Amino acid sequence: WRHASGKFDAVFIYSPPITLGFVGWLMKRRGAGVLFNVQDIFPQNAIDIGILRNPILIAFFRAIERFSYRHADVVTAHSVSNSEKLRSAHPEIAEKVVVLHNWIDVERFLTRRGKDYRKEFGVEGKFVALFAGALGPSQGVHLLVSLAERVRDLGNLVFLVVGDGTEKEWAIGLARSRALKNILFHPLISQDDYPDLLAASDAGIVCLISSVRTPVVPGKILGYMVASLPVVAFVNAESDVHHMVAEANCGMSCVSDNLDEMERIIRALCDNPKASEEFGRNGKRYAVERFSRDRIVLEIEGMFERIRRGGCSALT
Numbered sequence: 527w528r529h530a531s532g533k534f535d536a537v538f539i540y541s542p543p544i545t546l547g548f549v550g551w552l553m554k555r556r557g558a559g560v561l562f563n564v565q566d567i568f569p570q571n572a573i574d575i576g577i578l579r580n581p582i583l584i585a586f587f588r589a590i591e592r593f594s595y596r597h598a599d600v601v602t603a604h605s606v607s608n609s610e611k612l613r614s615a616h617p618e619i620a621e622k623v624v625v626l627h628n629w630i631d632v633e634r635f636l637t638r639r640g641k642d643y644r645k646e647f648g649v650e651g652k653f654v655a656l657f658a659g660a661l662g663p664s665q666g667v668h669l670l671v672s673l674a675e676r677v678r679d680l681g682n683l684v685f686l687v688v689g690d691g692t693e694k695e696w697a698i699g700l701a702r703s704r705a706l707k708n709i710l711f712h713p714l715i716s717q718d719d720y721p722d723l724l725a726a727s728d729a730g731i732v733c734l735i736s737s738v739r740t741p742v743v744p745g746k747i748l749g750y751m752v753a754s755l756p757v758v759a760f761v762n763a764e765s766d767v768h769h770m771v772a773e774a775n776c777g778m779s780c781v782s783d784n785l786d787e788m789e790r791i792i793r794a795l796c797d798n799p800k801a802s803e804e805f806g807r808n809g810k811r812y813a814v815e816r817f818s819r820d821r822i823v824l825e826i827e828g829m830f831e832r833i834r835r836g837g838c839s840a841l842t
Contacts, residue, residue, distance in 0.1 A: 534558040536830045542568045544587060547594020554597055559833035562598035563626065567611060567740045574739045575664045595619045599833045602626035605766035607741030629822035630748040632814055635721055643726035647710060652684045653796050655758065656727035659746050661691030666735035669760060669782055671700045674709040676789045683796050685709040688723060724753035729795055729802065731758045736783040738762040751776055751813035756795060756805035760788050776809030
């Protein structure tokens with residue numbers, strides 16, 4: 527509402543929260559082109575993991591979702607499967623759905639401040655498998671605890687979990703109850719220090735519980751790739767991460783309800799450091815070529831220019 531009286535040429539909406547669709551509607555009434563960028567398909571993702579059950583609330587948020595998409599000029603999804611899911615669920619907006627990959631600021635991820643996190647966290651001489659980010663219901667941090675228990679015989683391996691969220695204390699308690707020394711938990715660090723954390727790691731873990739039904743690609747995967755870390759992906763079967771990891775040849779992935787396969791992947795990476803290094807090089811090359819900020823911003827500018835010239839139909 528603060529900006530409702532302003533004059534804007536374009537508005538780029540990042541969702542969730544889905545309620546920002548009302549901002550797009552207000553701006554469009556004043557002549558702005560509206561690009562609605564869908565990161566998580568809400569409310570479906572909340573329904574999948576069981577945190578949204580009330581049918582009245584579900585109907586309410588679905589109505590907001592339809593409203594937001596209908597009043598946008600373009601609706602973007604960050605992967606092919608996400609775009610297909612949006613078209614299938616909302617055929618009335620199929621012609622305005624396009625793929626817009628997430629970008630990565632390559633220079634920022636390569637700019638280090640010189641912090642020695644291996645020394646600070648006491649993991650010198652270890653193979654560090656990093657999970658960094660939110661620790662909520664969909665991340666399945668309990669799977670990492672179970673995996674750590676299975677591979678506790680690997681004396682050189684440590685799982686480093688850096689982040690905060692609703693599931694963190696429960697996961698810490700679970701690890702303590704199993705007397706695990708090979709999984710460490712630390713608070714979230716600043717974005718400025720994040721490149722140093724990546725530099726102190728040997729592999730980057732992406733984890734999502736298998737009950738997630740949307741093809742989400744967690745944003746942290748791009749940071750791992752730019753930092754030349756092999757990607758270890760334990761995600762739902764629908765996720766586009768499987769395709770991305772295979773196409774880039776930057777690591778290994780499996781469905782996250784298969785602990786036997788998760789264990790095999792971790793042991794294989796620890797046993798073959800040369801392969802891990804090659805995965806890391808491949809991932810960096812793939813991410814820099816396809817997901818650099820400059821490249822994606824040019825795509826966004828092009829979309830707005832086509833909207834200005836002829837609406838969403840100009841995109842097809």
